[in-house]
Amino acid sequence: MSTTIPNGVWPVMLTPFTQDNEVDYKALEQLVNWYIEKGVHGLFAVCLSSEMGYLSLEERVQVASFVKEKADGRVPVVASGHISDAISQQIEEIKQIWATGIDAFVLVTNRLAAPDEDEAAWKRNAERLLSELPEVTFGLYECPVPYHRLLSPELLAWCAGTGRFTFMKECSNNLVQITEKLKAVRGTxxxxxxxxNPHVLETLRLGGNGYSGILANFQPDLYVWLTENWETDEEKAQVLQDYLGASNLFEGRHYPTSAKYYLQLEGLEVTLKSRSKQATDFKVTHHREIEQLRRFNQHMKQTLLN
Structure with a gap:
């Protein structure tokens, strides 16, 4: 069982593409270094933000391997990438991606049961994975695509009780559910x-472990400060949380193109190319929105956190 899952900020990584629509590994290396230089505590590769559904299995394996290699032990790396419907095919995907040396393979919760199947069916498939992949350390991700499957606190308690799970990206956006889930995993x-992100500070106060979301592609260092300092400077933490919560309006707005433009402003050699969105839909007004968001991020760091 891996013990390298630290609290804090785990960005859901983007996948840069060349103008020819190939994975841009030069830009991906820059991106890995940018996240780490901003102080993040871990990296979540081959996820929805990585456009994993638009990557071949070979690309998913290569991206996971590359990110793990370039992180070079500075932070742990988790990855997902089982996008098939059949459990047998998912097992093969998991085997190949786990072999890259990642610290946990993150199970997408909607891959283990169909929308009309109950949690008993989900548990049966999870048991099969645990049995057939005894060497794998797992995580969980309540990914909203292709459908949103939230785990009950009871099922989550079962997962935690196996001792095989170390990481969860919780996506309910419901503080009541979050509270019950935190109780379910306590001591595991x-x-x-x-x-x-509107619930980050509240969740930390309840015993949560941090943030793994889209806005860590725009404001990683602000989330790092919040997760590391919320107990020692409560007043600044609340002001920062209020700002980060308001920034949530940018989360789904022309993403991931918007995040790639933000990275261009940060000096990374990243194209606006994406396999899931058209860069031409990212208009001049959207450029201005991201430019203004970046300036406000810089203002918050200079005036609030210094």
């Missing part, structure tokens, strides 16, 4: 990182 190796 499973750590809970929320995806929905």
């Amino acid at each position: 190796p499973l750590k809970l990182f929320i995806a929905n």
